[in-house]
Amino acid sequence: MNPTSEKLNRRSFLKVSALAGGGLFLSVGWLAGCKPDSKEDLLGMPEEWIRINGFIRIGDNGLITIMSPNPEGGQNVKTGMPMIVAEELDADWPKVLVEQAPLDTDNFTRQFIGGSQAIRMGWNVLRNAGATARQLLVNAAAQTWNVPASEITTKMGMIYHQGSGKKAHYGEMASLAATLPLPENVQLKEQKAYTIIGTSRKNVDAKNIVTGKPLFGIDYKKEGMLIAMIIHPPAHGMRLKSFDDSKARNLPGIREIFPIKSHEDGYERTFFDTTSFTDLVAIVGNSTWEVLNAKKAVSVEWENFGTYQEKRDWNGRKEMRTIPGGLESEPEQLAKMNDVASKAKTVRKDGNPEMAFRNASKVIERTYNGPFLAHNCMEPMNFFAHINGNQVHCAGPLQKPELTEQALSTRLGIPIENIEIEMTRLGGGYGRRSYAHWLIEAAVISQKVNAPIKLMYSREDDMTGGIYRPMYQATYRAALDKDNNLIGFHVNAGGLVEPPIYPDRFPAGAVENYWVEEWTVSSNITVGSFRAPRSNFIAAAEQSFLDEIAEEIGKDPIDFRLELLKRAKENPVGENNDYDPERYAGVLELVKAKSKWGQNQAGISRGVSAYFCHNSYAAQVLDLRIENGQVKVEKVTQALDCGLLINPDAAKNLCEGAVVDAIGTAMFGELKFNQGVPDKNNFDRYRMIRMGEAPKAIDTYFVESQVDPTGLGEPGYPSVFAALANALYQANGKRLYQQPFAPQLT
Amino acid sequence: MATFNLNINGKTQSVDIDPATPILWVLRDHLDLVGTKYGCGIAQCGACTIIMDGNAVRSCSIPVSAAEGTKITTIEGLSEKVDHPVQKAWMEHDVPQCGYCQAGQIMSAVALLENNPNPTDEDIDNAMNGNICRCGTYVRIKKAIKTAANS
Structure with a gap:
């Protein structure tokens, strides 16, 4: 990280900013803290910007630009990550501009979103970037004023020397600071000194969103840009045979129609290179409507493919994966799952579970199922690409640009250093935008037509294009002795195409005889990460099952969990239990107190659930009533522990959203296959939760903590499913073992 | 043409x-x-x-x-200075997450309030049921609509 000075006049700043900010029409962001009614946000732009490091540019008038390194998909990292830099920089937040950084692996690390890790993994990097810049400014002032650096203080973008009474704003010292040697071992603030971290700051893009500014990939435009769409097979298990574009190619506005291959045959795929359909028909034209019409006029012949081998490099593990041919339907998929479940592989065993189950006075056994789910990001998949000779310029919404860059380079045969990827705001990600096959497709199309293009998926292309939450099944068994003690616990879980289980999570460590088995069924239906992958199913199953055990043994469901956690803390069974029983119990205790658990209200049914994943803890109490056969969620009270909070109100927003998303998915989310064809292709059939079905109130509480911050995009989500199932059981006496719930309630 | x-x-x-x-x-x-x-x-x-x-x-x-x-x-035509009561309420409640659906949500809310300046919860549900928010910001949308109605 070498400080360099860039003398930029306002015009060139705007140019740089336009590139870095996404090349959209909008070249300058609104000030981070500016009030909605402030008149002239752009007044007071500096004449010159001085680059202090990859994260920070300081204007000669004291204005500060902080680059947000990771893509923004609604988790609000674009506000939270710069807040951490600004805190250590001692910046005045209202005088901070935030800009989205492009993919720039020289200046930034881990520029991706996934696994709720942006804040956790960015914590030290961001703090050090701010603290280093602050120290450089202090050193510059010390040199200018000829006083010891140790006597200099900073506050809200100002530098002070008390002895001499001298003061300056950051802009006055930035030019010199940028030329000084990097300080070593910069001091980071103590938490009690924080003035930005831990205070609620508004979304830096809020104003752009409520005024309809072009923030998203789908809004991207460039001079001479054409619109492209694809046609993919109607069924998983099919591939392109031939097509006839004679009725389409002469339609108005149509430029070219041609077949493309998103990956060459024999390409060795890495983890995020999943594609459902490698061979596609591309239609390129002047405008979206014209291309949509031409798309309908192309007639395509498809054929079934046979079983084949796919070469993979899964994080260094090389393998040949067999992809079965055939057009799959749900009944056969379920039959296959049940068959393979009986040949599962043991992944953890503590004590002697077989004996515990033999000696049990009572065994409870329940099987849970979860269907495929489509991510249904509101912004359908899209990407801009311009391949100009050996130069690649791409822009759009994606979660893992670093990982996609290599695949793109391989496919185009163009070195990585010639590839520029801009990150626009994501109209939702939830895991779907980790698999950037559409970026490759866009690039291949641009290369073929030798022009800038924007590839757009229709909603139907998006929903039927694969990469779903896998279809899962889990069978739980509990062994109880004659005194109703839980003496054995067994789970056998698997999925199509991956198992959902985390064997070392709760209740591992809490039960003497504990056994986990898993299995996988192969399929040609593609799957991928979906908000809290695997956890989003297994938490629902496990936490519903624990509710049923608690009822069976006559214990309060919260007390039952707390007893298990006490055992896990005081005398843990086995090794590698990857949760902290104390923090887990902490969210249960907080939600118990805040929800006034135990005080029943007439007509209200309550359910509780908790889960740990992605380094954070969550618990919910869900209150509902059934009114004329309709489920009305009155209130959800939730407690979370994600360590230190960065931006409390934004954290709350994210966790409220997780509750709503989970209730909707649990009630309605489902995609089934019939002869390889998904049974839903748009929102007329794929039911999403709507305003009237959302909880009337969501009360969110955080455990006060000084522990380094962890993420929140996923952790609040998985436990909600079972809180709902357990509350529904209290309401109507019917346990729910199958997602989605809504069809079973009528 | x-x-x-x-x-x-x-x-x-x-x-x-x-x-x-x-x-x-x-x-x-x-x-x-x-x-x-x-x-x-x-x-x-x-x-x-x-x-x-x-x-x-x-x-x-x-x-x-x-x-x-x-x-x-x-x-884009709601206000010149980002001061339409619905826009202001949206910012006050920091409603958006990904933000993609919010323009549509805001336009539905504006039309609702123009025709019904003091909507009940049920009126809001009915007027907004055609707008999906995949991130699940409904609770904040409802609060923002009430704030805008009172301003």
Whole structure:
């Protein structure tokens, strides 16, 4: 990280900013803290910007630009990550501009979103970037004023020397600071000194969103840009045979129609290179409507493919994966799952579970199922690409640009250093935008037509294009002795195409005889990460099952969990239990107190659930009533522990959203296959939760903590499913073992 | 192809286009008004909501030929200084997460409040049920609508 000075006049700043900010029409962001009614946000732009490091540019008038390194998909990292830099920089937040950084692996690390890790993994990097810049400014002032650096203080973008009474704003010292040697071992603030971290700051893009500014990939435009769409097979298990574009190619506005291959045959795929359909028909034209019409006029012949081998490099593990041919339907998929479940592989065993189950006075056994789910990001998949000779310029919404860059380079045969990827705001990600096959497709199309293009998926292309939450099944068994003690616990879980289980999570460590088995069924239906992958199913199953055990043994469901956690803390069974029983119990205790658990209200049914994943803890109490056969969620009270909070109100927003998303998915989310064809292709059939079905109130509480911050995009989500199932059981006496719930309630 | 004179955000704009083109694509592809979003193309998600003669409508499903002679407002035309009460309430409650559906949500809310300045919870549910928010910001949307109603 070498400080360099860039003398930029306002015009060139705007140019740089336009590139870095996404090349959209909008070249300058609104000030981070500016009030909605402030008149002239752009007044007071500096004449010159001085680059202090990859994260920070300081204007000669004291204005500060902080680059947000990771893509923004609604988790609000674009506000939270710069807040951490600004805190250590001692910046005045209202005088901070935030800009989205492009993919720039020289200046930034881990520029991706996934696994709720942006804040956790960015914590030290961001703090050090701010603290280093602050120290450089202090050193510059010390040199200018000829006083010891140790006597200099900073506050809200100002530098002070008390002895001499001298003061300056950051802009006055930035030019010199940028030329000084990097300080070593910069001091980071103590938490009690924080003035930005831990205070609620508004979304830096809020104003752009409520005024309809072009923030998203789908809004991207460039001079001479054409619109492209694809046609993919109607069924998983099919591939392109031939097509006839004679009725389409002469339609108005149509430029070219041609077949493309998103990956060459024999390409060795890495983890995020999943594609459902490698061979596609591309239609390129002047405008979206014209291309949509031409798309309908192309007639395509498809054929079934046979079983084949796919070469993979899964994080260094090389393998040949067999992809079965055939057009799959749900009944056969379920039959296959049940068959393979009986040949599962043991992944953890503590004590002697077989004996515990033999000696049990009572065994409870329940099987849970979860269907495929489509991510249904509101912004359908899209990407801009311009391949100009050996130069690649791409822009759009994606979660893992670093990982996609290599695949793109391989496919185009163009070195990585010639590839520029801009990150626009994501109209939702939830895991779907980790698999950037559409970026490759866009690039291949641009290369073929030798022009800038924007590839757009229709909603139907998006929903039927694969990469779903896998279809899962889990069978739980509990062994109880004659005194109703839980003496054995067994789970056998698997999925199509991956198992959902985390064997070392709760209740591992809490039960003497504990056994986990898993299995996988192969399929040609593609799957991928979906908000809290695997956890989003297994938490629902496990936490519903624990509710049923608690009822069976006559214990309060919260007390039952707390007893298990006490055992896990005081005398843990086995090794590698990857949760902290104390923090887990902490969210249960907080939600118990805040929800006034135990005080029943007439007509209200309550359910509780908790889960740990992605380094954070969550618990919910869900209150509902059934009114004329309709489920009305009155209130959800939730407690979370994600360590230190960065931006409390934004954290709350994210966790409220997780509750709503989970209730909707649990009630309605489902995609089934019939002869390889998904049974839903748009929102007329794929039911999403709507305003009237959302909880009337969501009360969110955080455990006060000084522990380094962890993420929140996923952790609040998985436990909600079972809180709902357990509350529904209290309401109507019917346990729910199958997602989605809504069809079973009528 | 035919020429249409459209009254959008108080200005008359002329486009020469296939009469069947949905207003959504006229706005996005031809007039550079990209605040109105594409979500489903079949009037099921509300991302493309605009206000036409005072009513919230789905611009993905209305051909441009039906727009002539009407008065259209898009998210870009709500205010000059980001001071429409609904925009202000949205910022006060920090409603958006990904933000993609919010233009449509805001337009539905504006039309609701223009026709019903003091909506009940049920009125809000009914008026907003056509707008999907995949991030699940409904609770904040409702609060923001109430704040805007009271301002």
